[in-house]
Amino acid sequence: MFASRPVVHPLEVAAPAHPVQQPAPGVLMKDLPGMPGTPGGLGLRVLQLLFAAISLAVMSSTADFASVSAFCYLITTTVLQCVWSLTVAIVDIYALLVKRCLRNRRAVTLFSIGDGITWLVSLSGACAAAGITVLIDADLIMCSENPCASFQTAVAMGFMCCFSLLPSFLLNFYSIASSHG
Amino acid sequence: MFASRPVVHPLEVAAPAHPVQQPAPGVLMKDLPGMPGTPGGLGLRVLQLLFAAISLAVMSSTADFASVSAFCYLITTTVLQCVWSLTVAIVDIYALLVKRCLRNRRAVTLFSIGDGITWLVSLSGACAAAGITVLIDADLIMCSENPCASFQTAVAMGFMCCFSLLPSFLLNFYSIASSHG
Numbered sequence: 001m002f003a004s005r006p007v008v009h010p011l012e013v014a015a016p017a018h019p020v021q022q023p024a025p026g027v028l029m030k031d032l033p034g035m036p037g038t039p040g041g042l043g044l045r046v047l048q049l050l051f052a053a054i055s056l057a058v059m060s061s062t063a064d065f066a067s068v069s070a071f072c073y074l075i076t077t078t079v080l081q082c083v084w085s086l087t088v089a090i091v092d093i094y095a096l097l098v099k100r101c102l103r104n105r106r107a108v109t110l111f112s113i114g115d116g117i118t119w120l121v122s123l124s125g126a127c128a129a130a131g132i133t134v135l136i137d138a139d140l141i142m143c144s145e146n147p148c149a150s151f152q153t154a155v156a157m158g159f160m161c162c163f164s165l166l167p168s169f170l171l172n173f174y175s176i177a178s179s180h181g
Numbered sequence: 182m183f184a185s186r187p188v189v190h191p192l193e194v195a196a197p198a199h200p201v202q203q204p205a206p207g208v209l210m211k212d213l214p215g216m217p218g219t220p221g222g223l224g225l226r227v228l229q230l231l232f233a234a235i236s237l238a239v240m241s242s243t244a245d246f247a248s249v250s251a252f253c254y255l256i257t258t259t260v261l262q263c264v265w266s267l268t269v270a271i272v273d274i275y276a277l278l279v280k281r282c283l284r285n286r287r288a289v290t291l292f293s294i295g296d297g298i299t300w301l302v303s304l305s306g307a308c309a310a311a312g313i314t315v316l317i318d319a320d321l322i323m324c325s326e327n328p329c330a331s332f333q334t335a336v337a338m339g340f341m342c343c344f345s346l347l348p349s350f351l352l353n354f355y356s357i358a359s360s361h362g
Contacts, residue, residue, distance in 0.1 A: 067320060068316060068320055069312075069315045069316065069319055069320055070312035070315060070316065073312075123304065123305070123308070124304070124308045124311075127304070127305045127308030127309045127312070128308045128309060128311060128312030128315075129312065130309060130312075131250075131251035131254075131308070131309030131310065131311075131312040131313050132312050132313065132316060134250045134251060134309075135249060135250065135251065135313060135316070138250055139248060139249055139250055173354070173355075173358070174354075174358045176358075177354070177355045177357075177358030177359045178358045178359060
């Protein structure tokens with residue numbers, strides 16, 4: 001059976017002129033979820049604060065943390081992390097409440113540098129404490145005399161804090177770099 | 182004395198049309214020193230290789246590194262660092278010899294991911310070993326029984342290796358991000 005086949009001829013119509021949106025000077029173009037001043041960014045800050053606070057509380061509750069320098073360093077880094085995340089979270093809440101855009105170059109550069117330094121310090125603290133915890137737990141097998149579970153929990157929370165800080169830092173850094181491109 | 186002062190009238194001549202150089206598709210625009218395929222990049226790789234090799238040699242020469250997990254981890258990370266830096270250095274030397282440009286998007290993304298992972302692993306190894314070294318040295322004061330100087334040298338070289346890797350990673354990451362802007 002032969003049926004007639006319709007042939008479609010595309011019409012060549014000029015596309016409507018696309019209005020080019022120029023960003024205001026000093027304002028970054030990219031608006032990514034998780035950046036400062038967005039609900040995603042605030043969520044990341046709350047997560048960081050939570051993990052750092054749990055790590056700090058668990059490590060401080062052990063009796064003999066002061067005899068090991070790495071554990072004292074972990075406590076210092078979690079305090080720093082709490083202060084930084086709380087500060088940025090307050091700025092985020094303010095920006096969300098008054099619907100103010102935080103994505104100008106200076107603010108994002110400041111957040112990026114702060115995030116980078118805090119991340120580096122937190123990661124080094126968690127790694128150093130993890131080295132000691134593994135030494136006590138696996139190498140010396142002294143868990144009967146030490147609160148190994150508390151040490152492990154504090155170290156794990158320290159690492160979780162680092163992992164939740166990484167997206168904030170990478171997004172801010174990426175945003176600065178792409179605004180220079 | 183009054184002398185005649187010549188008055189210069191600038192001629193309004195149209196500036197010659199500036200030829201806009203469009204980069205070839207897939208090739209990144211920015212050419213920064215220290216990027217793969219440049220002498221600066223090769224220098225950074227050689228530095229990383231040197232620091233990692235010294236750290237590996239010093240830590241391996243100590244008698245009882247195998248009894249501490251963190252020291253074994255440091256050795257693993259320095260081996261990984263040596264392999265990665267040597268590979269990229271060979272690619273750099275090849276690119277410099279045949280004058281081939283390595284700054285296409287795929288190569289830079291690959292180098293950036295590799296640098297990021299190697300940096301993270303090296304930093305964690307150096308921090309964990311630093312925690313143990315400080316524990317032996319300052320907390321337990323057992324340097325008379327342990328080769329503390331060797332441990333400290335290995336840790337310091339591990340950190341130097343991380344610091345020399347950071348510019349490579351940041352430059353590559355920055356280059357990718359700015360090419361998306």
